[in-house]
Amino acid sequence: MSPNLLLVVVVGVLFAAGVTLLLERNLTRVILGITMLGNGVNLLILLGGAYGGPPIVGVTPEPRMSDPLTQAMILTAIVITLGMTAFLLAMAYRSWLLTGHDNVQDDVEDRRIMRRAERDEGLENEDEDGGQR
């Protein structure tokens, strides 16, 4: 198959912009990045299918149809992205309700372990620390 260079470039741009936003700490930006990545992935799948007329029997002759399988896959992907975006938005909202902002914080437990590593401590003191064992 011969690739459509324009779509290749568009896919690249959507990924670049999506990843840039994804690496932010702000949850709204992260969600927007995921939305763009979703579109990028959908176009990427589309690239894998043949270009042509709508895959409707009687409208387009069979050899000139675009690939229906990739389209069915993308269709489900689009709707799933909707569900996922809704979920992430609800998460951002909850984060805002609880903490007053929607930034992703560093994991507290991980930071404790990092401090332990800096102090060259072992697991032994865990008991005295918090009795979590």
Next chain:
Amino acid sequence: MLILLTAHLAAAVAAPSLVRLLRLRAFYVLAAVPGAALVWALSHTTTMRDGHAVAETYPWAGQLGLDVALRMTSLSWLMVLLVGGVGALALIYCARYFDAAEPGLARFAGVFVGFAGAMLGLVVSDNLIVLYVFWELTTVFSYLLIGHDAAARASRRAALQALIVTTLGGLAMLVGIIMLGEHAGSYRWSQVVSDLPGGGYLAVAVVLLLLGALSKSAIFPFSFWLPAAMAAPTPVSAYLHAAAMVKAGVFLVGLLGPALAGAGPWRPVVLTAGAVTMLFGGWTALRQHDLKLLLAYGTVSQLGLLVVALGAGFRDAALAGAMMLLAHAMFKAALFFVVGIIDHAAGTRDLRELSGLRRSAPAVWVVALLAALSMAGVPPLAGFVGKEAIVDAFLSGGWWEWTVLAAVVAGSMLTVAYTVRFLWGAFFDKPAVEPRTVHRVSWSFLGPAALLAAAGLAAGLFAPVLDRLLAGYADTYPDAGHYHLALWHGVTPALALSALILASGAALFAMTMRTRWWRRVRLPVDGAAGYERATDGLGRLAIEVTGATQRGSLPIYLGTILLVLVLLGGGALLAAWPLPGGFRLWDNALQLVPAAVLVVAAGFATRARRRLAAVVLVGVTGYATAILFILHGAPDLALTQLLVETCTMVMFVLVLRRLPGHFSVRPLVAARRLRVAIGVAVGTVISGLAYAATAGRQAVAISTGFPEPAVSYGGGRNVVNVTLVDIRAWDTMGEISVLLVAAIGVAGLVFGGSGRLLHSGRRPPLPTPPRGQVWLMAGHTLDAGLRSPILEVVTRLVFHTIVLFSIYLLFAGHNAPGGGFAGGLVVGLALVLRYLAGGRHELAVAAPVDAGAVMGAGLFIALGTGLAGLIGGGQVLQSTLLDWHLPLLGHVHFVTSMIFDVGVYLVVIGVVLNILRSLGAEVDRHEQIQRAGETARREKVGAA
């Protein structure tokens, strides 16, 4: 044998309720189960005397070479006797040892019986994998038993230590088992022996197997876990030391010995480790003040002796080892029972505080004396027969036999010394110590110990009978031995050595009482310290590695993953360079317009400072994507994308109205540059991969054959829709389930924990609408400033039309663009419109149903069609074409997969409704509550 194992399992399961019902008497009932194993083994005594085996085989997982092959030979018969006999006595002993109020007794009883069952299974398994399973079961059960007193740190620590040490050994053993089993093509030991590998392969397997056996038996350098395990209740210690757990390792050495003793590393490893353990254990036992600890180190020493005898690799030593195994089980269990009794009766087991028990507890003294003399090897007890046989076995041989003999003699001297120390410490009068007052000891408490001590005497007296029974095992060694177990062989060098051992042992004890210098003599290497260092080091390593890799920062994790993608993907691209040519600039010049819009909007979206601007810009990229879809020849996608994009924008706005208008300021320019750099790198690599994948494609598309069956089987001309509801209906089924889960998650997060989730579908009470003409039922519930009459009018006019249009889309979708997804989304947007125009009360009026019910009904219908196909004799989700000729309507063409699409339609409506209820209506309510609170506060401040 399977019946016995099942009985143990059933008893273990029933034990907790039994204990709750009968309290301590339950132990007598439970003792019947291991007792049955003992009786069963005794009933096979003649079979063993004739040198036969009892075997049962049950198929299990045949493809894996696994069957439950059980086989009792002479050695396993001996073990069944011990496991069953000591197990039953320990349970009987429990009934007196424990207080009825002991916490966790119900669980303890179950675990103990399970432990006995696992041990029984271990010794009768012929299949090595099955043996391994039972092996690990004993580890787990012993962990629970040692850690019985879970509140005590020492007890938890000891349990964990035993678990870690023996499991590590067990894993090594498993590898050894697999090596032998894979070579022989069977895991049955009786078949593995006939096809052993050779050379280095065998040597490695042998070392691995020995690691398992020796760690289980607490042989040096793994000895440390056993003395620590005495944190367990005394009946457990008695069982653990005498018949179970540590004896598993000894049993394995005895089982493998006849076949593997000739292998290179066997003798050096077994004899060295055994001899060192024997001396180290005995020496350390001499230093102990705690009677239980003294016995525990004594066991370590005896285990060394047993391993040396059973692993030496010739007939006479094996016979002697088997005898010693029996003798040790009897006297060690009896002595532990005695210690438990002393502990109970006198309130301590520290030998510095005990005095005068010989007079105050004479019955206990007699029993203890009988058992202890067997331990020391005094005739005519079983211990003497065993020890003399061992000494005799090593008397006739070359240099290594003599070296081992020296160790055995030295070890036995130590045994005599610590035996005397035990008797003296527990029972004799000590001038400086007040005589201990003791409670009366009931016969039922002393019974198990007395029985075992008496059995030790009987076994000594009837040694020739045992000789014939145990010879069945010893004769599996190829060499011709001549020794027979008996009390009296005449005046032999062995007898002389036995006398020497007794005399010098007593002298050694006397020396330890007078001098102190010997206390400082210790082994230069200590297993316990090594264990500590290893676990500490592992903990440190884990913390360092976790600290270095687990930074807890989402951007760092994502960045790492993406960089790997860039490196691997980019590397693959470079490796495949040059990429194949033959590309087209575009399929259709019109594509340039949406593409350009998309690129510009995407670029600005990354830089936007305001939330709303960013959302709109990302929305633009989504709409542009829809246009690209339609230009590619995918009208269904374009339709769905447009609807979804609109829904998404609405959702964003609903949430963003509560969040600050601007993103927080990010001062770090370098971090931003890095993000952009990673983004550009990922984009470039993905572009390259997209190009390479498309250009490199050779295969014919799977969908080439779709259109024809879509019409003839699926009954629809829109191939994409038929693919969704028929050809790949399972995908769709999974997808709507995911949607449902996501929607539930949204509701959970927004309604979160307030318990209102269940009632979210209930319509809130409506204020009565004002009289006269209204456009929307609940429009008046909004503040006047928020109302938009034009929107209300338009909504009123178009709502029903939109819903009708959605139904058209749903049913037309089979033959033209549309379908359940698109139709459902259109209804969703109609609801959005009602909500925006009239607020949350209007939404409740527009859809007076529970969103969950709509989603559930949809999923039910979709699943129902799937099952209907199955009931109709076809496959799941198979569709049927129905053609009717109805009066008035004319020809009706109907496909059952259409019903599936109705299910999809309902699920999508339910999801959107649910999102609106959560992110719309419920967030409104939060806002109202908050505003009301602020107003109240302001009023309060004003009033003050």
